[in-house]
Amino acid sequence: FKAVMAGVGLAALPEYISQEANHLVEVLPELEGPPIEAYFVYPEELKNSKRIAVFRDFLLRKIAEMGKG
Structure with missing residues (x-):
């Protein structure tokens, strides 16, 4: 690098x-x-957490933006 x-x-x-x-x-x-698999992993008890949902949506937006480049 x-x-x-x-x-x-x-x-x-x-x-x-x-x-x-x-x-x-x-x-x-x-x-x-090659494509790279990525996983967003968090404890099951946080599955209804607003923080988790907001962060997940942020990650998905960033990934979508990268695909448009």
């Missing part, structure tokens, strides 16, 4: 990193990495 950020390396980086580092150059745009 440090070599890439210094401009002397290549890497397959997650989109959220490459979007924030606008000085990086995409060299093989036709290649995509």
